[in-house]
Amino acid sequence: MFAAYAASFDRDQPLNALRLGERPEPEAPPNWTVVHVKAASLNHHDLWSLRGVGLGEEQLPMILGCDAAGVDADGNEVVVYSVIGASGHGVGPRERRSLLSERYQGSFAERLAVPQWNVLPKPKELSFAEAACLPTAWLTAYRMLFTSAGVRPGDTVLVQGAGGGVATAAIVLGAAAGLRMLVTSRDEEKRRRAVELGAEAAFETGERLPRRVDAVLETVGAATWSHSVKSLRPGGTLVISGATSGPNPPAAELHRIFFLELKVVGCTMGTKEELAALLNFCAATGIRPLIDRELPLDRAAEGFERMDRGEVFGKIVFTL
Numbered sequence: 001m002f003a004a005y006a007a008s009f010d011r012d013q014p015l016n017a018l019r020l021g022e023r024p025e026p027e028a029p030p031n032w033t034v035v036h037v038k039a040a041s042l043n044h045h046d047l048w049s050l051r052g053v054g055l056g057e058e059q060l061p062m063i064l065g066c067d068a069a070g071v072d073a074d075g076n077e078v079v080v081y082s083v084i085g086a087s088g089h090g091v092g093p094r095e096r097r098s099l100l101s102e103r104y105q106g107s108f109a110e111r112l113a114v115p116q117w118n119v120l121p122k123p124k125e126l127s128f129a130e131a132a133c134l135p136t137a138w139l140t141a142y143r144m145l146f147t148s149a150g151v152r153p154g155d156t157v158l159v160q161g162a163g164g165g166v167a168t169a170a171i172v173l174g175a176a177a178g179l180r181m182l183v184t185s186r187d188e189e190k191r192r193r194a195v196e197l198g199a200e201a202a203f204e205t206g207e208r209l210p211r212r213v214d215a216v217l218e219t220v221g222a223a224t225w226s227h228s229v230k231s232l233r234p235g236g237t238l239v240i241s242g243a244t245s246g247p248n249p250p251a252a253e254l255h256r257i258f259f260l261e262l263k264v265v266g267c268t269m270g271t272k273e274e275l276a277a278l279l280n281f282c283a284a285t286g287i288r289p290l291i292d293r294e295l296p297l298d299r300a301a302e303g304f305e306r307m308d309r310g311e312v313f314g315k316i317v318f319t320l
Contacts (some may be wrong), residue, residue: 001025003109004300004318015304018051020297023063026105026113028073030088033116035080037070038128038233039294040107042303042316043165044244046100050304054102065107065318066100069122069131077128078119079279080107080204081272082135090115093268099136099269108297110320123283133289133315134278136269138173140241141217142278143270145174146219148239149215157214158231160184160224162194162202163313166241167292170217171197176287182209184224191286193313197290209211215239225249234260241267290314 001282007019008180028034046064055062066082099107102200105113122131144166151157153175159170162185174181174199183194183202191202194258203209205224212233218224221243228238230253257264270278282288290315295303 002297003063004065005108006055006060006295007061008263009050009055009057011051012226013178014047014050015301015308018301018304019061020300022143023061023105023109026109026111028113031116032113033073033119035070035072035112035114035119037066037068037107037110037112037138037320039069039132040065040297041067041132041136041165042317042318043067044242044307045136046101047304047308049101051296059103062101063105063107063109064101065109066110067132067135068107069128070112072119077109077122078227079131079275080112080114080135081118081275082107083187083272084115084118091118097278100299106175108300108318112276118272120272123279126279128290129291129294129319131279131287131319132317133165133291135275137315138139138289139270139275139278140267141166141169141173142281143274144217144239144241144267145170145177145179147270147274148198148265148267149217149237151179151215154180155215156180156182156211157200158182158184158213158216158228160218160228161205161220161244162199162218162245163187163190164219165312165315166219167217168194168197168314171199172287172290175199175279176221176281176285182213184227208262213238217241219243220247222246226251226253228273229253229262232260232262234275236260237263237265239265239267293315294319296320
């Protein structure tokens, strides 16, 4: 079957490690199923995999991709929950959780094997491409807002770094839930588009905000950490799910964190139940993932290049 996979690692030029070509058909052990993939979306996780983060040489070649929507062996339209081993279903009860493409072959392929527990019904209101955007970036944004930050309608939330999959998801989800969403970006066009998505206002990266916020969603890391901490009201919450600019900020701002009794919460993905709630939320409200572009899987390199250059606004989806 045709697939996009990591054949090696290259920390500085990750696209050199990407290969497109034939890979063996997936095997489904007991309590697993094979999904015929219709659409799969690209994440920064896939670029990090090409750099060798989270993978070892002994795991190569590894088919990339965490997210997928398609048709299962019984002909049902499904969405794949991409965390394997979170509950022991389909794997050993002591197996640590992992994402597709870390321990098990990923979704950038014509067919994908996953535990039966990991497939959810795709709402008829969502296309395969839209549904494929939800299980990683959108699920992370959903959990950051409604579980980790614990915000309520009317609260103000700052999203650092407009344009990425998690950031755009948070803007759309937050606005639909009655939150006042503020956004930062270095790019004027991305700020403009963030407001079109539902942000109340957009600011230059590091710009002083007109008021303190109840929560900050942080995926940028070192470059925006200090601004995130300084933007919170006393008792506010900073939720971090990524660090694309680096994991070690020059100043930890510990004095501000303890003096103002701020909360710092880590967030990775979400539960299967939260994904089901997210699917229902999208179906009921009419909100949809913002798709930067759809590309056939044999043009996957174009999508990787666009993400590596930082030119993405929304999600890149590969179709089959």
